[in-house]
Amino acid sequence: MAPSTRSAFVAFASAAVVVAQQSTVTFPATPLNQLVFPHPTDAPYQIYGPNDPIQYVRGPQTGYNICNSTTEGQSSMCQTMYVNGLDDFCLWGPPAANSLIADTEGEEVAWCVKSGYGTRRIQDGLFKSVQLLKTSEYYMIVGTIDQTLINIQSTDSGGELDSGGQDERGNPIGGLVYSTIWETNNLPTQIEHWTEFIGNNQFCIKVCNPNGTNPDGYCQHTLDRIGLGYNCPSKYTVGGNVPANGDFEICDSDLMMVPGLYVQNGQTLSYSQPPESLGQITTIPYQPSLVSSSNCQTFSSAALFTGLASPTSGASSAAPTGASASGTHASASASASGSRTGSAQGSSATGVG
Numbered sequence: 343m344a345p346s347t348r349s350a351f352v353a354f355a356s357a358a359v360v361v362a363q364q365s366t367v368t369f370p371a372t373p374l375n376q377l378v379f380p381h382p383t384d385a386p387y388q389i390y391g392p393n394d395p396i397q398y399v400r401g402p403q404t405g406y407n408i409c410n411s412t413t414e415g416q417s418s419m420c421q422t423m424y425v426n427g428l429d430d431f432c433l434w435g436p437p438a439a440n441s442l443i444a445d446t447e448g449e450e451v452a453w454c455v456k457s458g459y460g461t462r463r464i465q466d467g468l469f470k471s472v473q474l475l476k477t478s479e480y481y482m483i484v485g486t487i488d489q490t491l492i493n494i495q496s497t498d499s500g501g502e503l504d505s506g507g508q509d510e511r512g513n514p515i516g517g518l519v520y521s522t523i524w525e526t527n528n529l530p531t532q533i534e535h536w537t538e539f540i541g542n543n544q545f546c547i548k549v550c551n552p553n554g555t556n557p558d559g560y561c562q563h564t565l566d567r568i569g570l571g572y573n574c575p576s577k578y579t580v581g582g583n584v585p586a587n588g589d590f591e592i593c594d595s596d597l598m599m600v601p602g603l604y605v606q607n608g609q610t611l612s613y614s615q616p617p618e619s620l621g622q623i624t625t626i627p628y629q630p631s632l633v634s635s636s637n638c639q640t641f642s643s644a645a646l647f648t649g650l651a652s653p654t655s656g657a658s659s660a661a662p663t664g665a666s667a668s669g670t671h672a673s674a675s676a677s678a679s680g681s682r683t684g685s686a687q688g689s690s691a692t693g694v695g
């Protein structure tokens with residue numbers, strides 16, 4: 343009796359000390375998209391660790407930002423990723439099979455086309471068709487996929503992941519993106535403003551040039567509920583022009599309008615997403631428009647994606663929490679038409695982002 347009473351007291355006392363040293367807040371002093379880690383090796387192990395003096399309402403980071411050969415593999419929890427080109431990019435996806443984006447937005451991990459980043463590798467069969475649109479302000483990769491191969495339930499309409507997030511710590515929390523696109527020395531450099539939409543068997547990942555004219559505008563993160571079509575207009579999402587499977591291309595592109603801006607009667611107007619408390623979005627005052635592209639080069643997926651993981655090996659180990667990877671391939675129909683409101687309707691992936 344005495345010993346157990348005593349150890350209970352000791353445990354209580356030490357817990358009380360931890361509570362006294364940590365304070366819990368909603369927002370960080372500096373938003374994630376203003377933290378500077380110029381190159382991947384400048385990042386800490388975690389940006390929001392569980393033992394930091396300041397804790398947040400949404401909890402600590404679930405993965406980490408130091409990723410290397412030790413962390414490489416299909417159970418990696420790496421939350422640093424890269425977008426360099428159509429043959430070398432990553433997507434955020436859930437760590438455990440059969441997940442909903444809305445449930446896991448804070449915890450997504452990096453899945454990459456290439457090995458060597460200390461991440462999971464995208465599984466063979468994920469991509470049905472993919473287009474890279476290159477501009478001086480942003481690179482945008484849009485495609486149709488079998489989303490079950492990146493741990494998303496076949497019927498999930500998905501949502502938005504970005505460096506904003508409802509508490510300014512990103513979705514995933516602490517996620518970092520690097521790119522060599524605008525670097526002449528080929529050294530991966532931090533991209534502070536990026537956005538990904540994934541769901542309805544479609545995805546878009548957009549990285550904005552840190553030295554461009556409006557990176558936070560082109561990589562807008564406050565329009566999550568109106569979806570991929572509005573945030574990433576492309577031939578996949580505007581006008582119902584869904585390419586056949588096996589269409590892989592890289593094009594130069596004109597600039598899209600900054601998402602949320604539109605022209606009516608010669609005036610440029612701005613749309614803001616209403617708060618969720620007002621219910622479902624039923625009308626949007628404009629349609630997204632397709633921008634012109636040129637110099638398109640087409641590739642075979644075999645030529646682009648030489649290092650994809652085989653689905654069985656990926657699926658069997660992709661669930662660190664012990665959930666089994668069901669991989670319901672039959673139900674994925676790669677339908678990219680969706681509704682006009684795109685992939686994020688209803689999931690409110692980032693709230694006020």
Ligand SMILES: *[C@@H]1O[C@H](CO)[C@@H](O)[C@H](O)[C@H]1NC(C)=O
Nearest residue numbers: 387406408409410411412413
């Ligand atoms: C590799 O990554 C792990 C996990 O983040 C880290 O603990 C380890 O120090 C890293 N190794 C090197 C050599 O950087």
Ligand SMILES: *[C@@H]1O[C@H](CO)[C@@H](O)[C@H](O)[C@H]1NC(C)=O
Nearest residue numbers: 524525526531532551552553
């Ligand atoms: C942006 O410009 C700064 C200063 O000119 C330069 O050091 C940096 O490498 C540039 N970043 C990118 C991504 O081009």
